Amino acid sequence: MRNLLAGNWKMNGLASSLAEIDMLKELTGSATCDIVVCPPFTLIEKAAEQVRGSHIAIGAQDCHSKPSGAFTSDISASMLCDVGARFVILGHSERRAVYHESNLTVARKAAAAHGAGLTSIICVGETRAERDDGVALDVVRRQLRGSLPATATGCNTALAYEPVWAIGTGLVPTLEQIDEIHQSLRHILVQELGEEGRAVRILYGGSVKSSNAASIFDVADVNGALVGGASLKASDFAEIISAAA
Template sequence: MARKPFFGGNWKCNGTQESVDKLVKILNDAKDVDGSKIDVVVAPTLIHLAKVHESLRKDFHVSAQNFVAESGAYTGEVSVSMLKDIGLHYAIVGHSERRSLYHETDEVAAHKVKVAVDAGLTAIACIGETLQEREENKTNEVTTRQLQAYANVIKDWDKVVIAYEPVWAIGTGKVATPQQAQQVHADLREWLRKNVSEEVADKVRILYGGSVKGDNAEVLIKEKDIDGFLVGGASLTADFIKILKSGL
């Protein structure tokens, strides 16, 4: 089954009015990137979500970086209904920085995925192991545990994209080799095949994230089970366009 390449740009806690305008212009001017052939989704900060959604070309899309499950007495947060209200269709869930900095557990991430999917959003559901866990040969144990938490609550896999981001490769300049990344992706797909269904295993897109740049994207994307990328730092530069072109 041919899976449509998916490219996410996580802007994290970066951006000013001026820099966001420049990034949107770079994306809008990339006429040789066809959004009908690849899915392109960028995730600005909360304060820039509406601005980017309104000004970004319509064959590209906008994602939230985070949300709480429901509206109410949650000072400083945003709910999934608010994201839908401004026209968004995507949300990142379970990123390692949320897990480590804000102590979000597998169960919290899974609940957010359920809320997002039930509301009609597509969840970009993150998983990944730390350097210590990899060195202790626990990569498969950790990633499948995180995937199991998601699988426990997901009913509509068409609304889910899995992002494998080895924590040790995020923002460090270290990148899993194509063979290392492919092996984890293949293991995840096989787990889905055995524990969810053959159909889901064949169609769900599994992204790689971790110091992806234009120079390594073309090699990584050639691997059988790598369906795109969730990009951090490079999504804040024109190098993101080179990464997008790797999927065309």
């Protein structure tokens, strides 16, 4: 399957930042993987216009589980589609920790995303304490089973394993630890979705950079990456993409 490289800009980026997307198009024109940039909501429409007809897709960082209603400040999946988004990140550890999103909430959001025609990137990952306590596998298995909606297929769903303790810290699990988690996630995907589960791309995220990307992509069942800070600069992101191409 083709690797998927998704850049999560988080709460970063003004209109001037869109120049990085133009640069990314130039630097990755020969890439053989799928590339997604997820800017803040304010830039999605302009970014989608910018990449129209190119090899880059635009995604969002969250959506609501309802199609419309009295949900001040929220964004529905159909609204995202309306302005050109094709992907949406759901259940990121920051959403789970800061906004107390449950697995059920993530599953409902993913179902809404699928219903609107978006591909969901569902995030799972353990904390440092959970890793130290030896329950990392139990945590990510529980998150996956609880966050995966019945609407999930190999075409409309990707999974991102992001150990919370590795996000923005410079710390990275060993290749053996990544392999263990990804193999377990693949096993559950096949249990839950049958053969469709083999087609779901499992990304790794958490302090991915050009110096470690190639070795991470060599791990079985690592089908790309969800990249945070390193995706803000086109030159940095392009180096990671080249390692996956």
